[in-house]
Amino acid sequence: MSTDSAEAKCLLPDPEMTRRGFAMTTLATGFALASLPVSAQTIVTTPADGLMVGEITVRVKDGTIPAYHAMPNTKGPFPIVLVVQEIFGVHEHVKDICRRFxxxxxxxxxxELYARQGNPAAIKDVQQLMKEIVSKVPDLQVMADLDATVAWAKENGGDTNRLGITGFCWGGRVTWLYASHNPSLKAGVAWYGRLTTPANPLQDMVPIERVKELKAPVLGLYGEADKGIPVADVEKMREALKAAGKTDSEIVLYPGAPHAFFADYRPSYTPDAAADGWKRCLAWFKRHGVA
Known part of the structure; x- marks a missing residue:
């Protein structure tokens, strides 16, 4: 099947979806159940002082999806950063990251890129979440929804000539993919996103196999002690970037850091790696014309 026909099939209304409508029309509040317990000692809360923040809706090809946005309460246009969710969806941590930017x-x-498939915040078990929602989200649908989100940003104070993307866990993988999809992207920062996940009919894009198609430099931030992403996979990605001549992309591997080391609300939070990663993220966007 060609890419065009695959995209058309992916974006046609699913009969079951048509009957029940989008599974999510508004964002969840608080933290996703599967991400609990929250570590009260380390959680970061970013104030909305001087900002315009809140939930909005983004028009996509088959309806609308909810999204959270934050921007300075001053005159734009502003550089745009797409913030792509963890596997838990757009919950409070992701909203806070938007306010930080x-x-x-x-x-x-x-x-909320799972809007058609279900509400991730209401599912307590990670494996159930993966099976019932995450595994059913087509890559082509995600790419199209992100394009639609960029269009919303352009109409609402954003400067698409200064477009960046960052994502965490599930969103880290998406960051690599979107950098191979959108030629208007200036830069991406992928936090511990899978690199070599086997393809399937809905999710047939594999980051390490799309390196030659990268249209923007990506900074990959990974933990040496990540049990789900072996160091060997990180090294393979480094070699693939080198072989493809993508010398403007880089990968940082933090010694001893686990998966989700930036997630300050979880026990995995690693302050030194998180602080360094955030600093590098901002510098990367500035270096490549996003800021």
Whole structure:
């Protein structure tokens, strides 16, 4: 099947979806159940002082999806950063990250990319979440929804000539993919996103296999002690980037850091790696014309 026909099939309304409508029309509040317990000692809360924040809706090809946005309460246009969710969806941590970017002068927006498949915040078990929602989200649908989110940002104070993307866990993989999809992207920062996940009919894009198609430099931030992403996979990605001549992309591997080391609300939070990664993220966007 060609890419065009695959995309058309992916974006046609699913009969079951048509009967029940989008599974999510508004964002969940608080933290996703599968991500609990929250570590009260380390959680970061970014104030909305001086910002415009809140939930909005993004028009996509088959309806609308909810999203969270944050931007300075001043005159734009502002550089845009797409913030792509963890496997838990757009919950409070992702919203807080949007506010962090907005405090740095960005229009940050996080679309709920599971809106058609279900509400991730209501599922307690990670394996159940993967089976019932995450595994059913087509890559082509995600790419199209992110394109639609960029269009919303352009109409609402964003400068698409200064477009960046960052994502965490599930969103880290998506970051690599979107950097191979959108020629208008300036830069991406992928936090511990899978690199070599086997393809399947709905999710047939594999980051390491799309290196030659990268249209923007990507900074990959990974943990040496990540049990789900072996160091060997990280090294293979480094070699693939080198072989493809993508010398403007880089990967940082933090010694001793686990998966989700930036997630300050979880026990995996690793302050030194998180702080360094955030600093590198902002510098990367500035270096490549996003900021």
């Amino acid at each position: 907005a405090q740095q002068g960005y229009l940050a927006i996080a679309p």
